[in-house]
Amino acid sequence: MKLPVTDTSYQKKRFTREELIRHMNSFSLDLKISVGIWYFAPGGGRFHEGYTQPKTIPERIEMAADMAKYGVKAIEAHYPNEVNEENYYLYQQLEKETGIVLQSCYPAIFYPKEYEFGSLSNPVKKYRDKAIKTLVDCLKFAADKKLHHAGIWPGIDGYTYSLGTIYYEMWDSFEAAVAQAMDEVPGVIVAIEPKPYEPAPNNIYRTTADGLIACKDIEARLKNKINRDILSKGIPLMGMQPEIGHIRMGFEDTPYAIARCTREGRLFNTHWNSQPLGNYDQDLNTGVVEWQQAEAMLYLLKMTGYKEYFGIDINPERMPSVKAIEINSRALKIMNERIDSMPHEQIIESYYDPENHRGDIETIFLDTLKR
Secondary structure (H helix, E strand, O other): OOOOOOOOHHHHOOOOHHHHHHHHHHOOOOOOEEEEHHHOOOOOOOOOOOOOOOOOHHHHHHHHHHHHHHOEEEEEEEEOOOOOOOOHHHHHHHHHHHOOEEEEEEEOOOOOHHHOOOOOOOOOHHHHHHHHHHHHHHHHHHHHOOOOEEEEOOOOOEEOOOOOOOHHHHHHHHHHHHHHHHHHOOOOOEEEOOOOOOOOOEEOOOOHHHHHHHHHHHHHHOOOHHHHHHHHOOOOOEEEOOEHHHHHHOOOOHHHHHHHHHHOOOEOOEEEOEOOOOOOOOOEOOOOOOHHHHHHHHHHHHHHOOOOOEEEOOOOOOOOHHHHHHHHHHHHHHHHHHHHOOOHHHHHHHHHOHHHOOOHHHHHHHHHHOO
């Protein structure tokens, strides 16, 4: 059976100066907005109770339906606690009524107490095997439902103390586990979402570069003929799902980090929010903090011809989730209109000929603020 594979290798294309100018003047991003069902009713944190009432999955699906009017095209969920074989009909009904599709699923291998010392990298085999089984089942679900991708947030994988951590073993265990699952369910692309810390004091893949290295190391372990054939065509099977908040927690420049992913054709999905540089993971609404970082990221995506999704990943503790999605959707649309209206030829020429375009980028930025 031929499995559909999302091909992001187009992102690797290099443009000449003239080609890039034509591309920027003719290409506009399609804001296919997706939402994560997990934050529709945020729970309590470490220091306070939840401010909203818990919601069942059917109630959350109803909330998602209300978001269609704000341009939401897809929904993301964790397997098997938020989406599974038994409740999938609810997502089918959502698509039939609103056009919102189930975009992706992620194995729920970070919250259960069994993963106190990690999931796919857990040194205790019985817990690692349980995590692998959940990942395999998640990939089977993604393949069966023909989802855009599956993803892994290794939030609980990592270490507490630098002294005594056997890093080679930690990385080998995680990467071998992912490769094992992917070979058991071939033809599914899988995205990693790096993060410097939380909930593990030090996450296993702290930065964008760490995630990209992991992608290559995992692909090198794949043995299934279907997977090897896909890789031989230049189509990545392992990719990235970077989040603005996680990037800024790690003191990385957002568009730079994203360009690292697109350069290798590995940007499978994007997660949007805002975050003060460093600090704990806040998941604020897009653009509320560091608007320029988000807008520069959007401009970079326009330059690379990005065609995948724009996932809003927030924690709206103090406002209704539907209202938060309205705000985030509006912010992305405003940014997209702004970058489309920019003088692209002048911006590109300023890069190639900086001596004769001193101050032009700053002037362009100031001019756009007046609109």
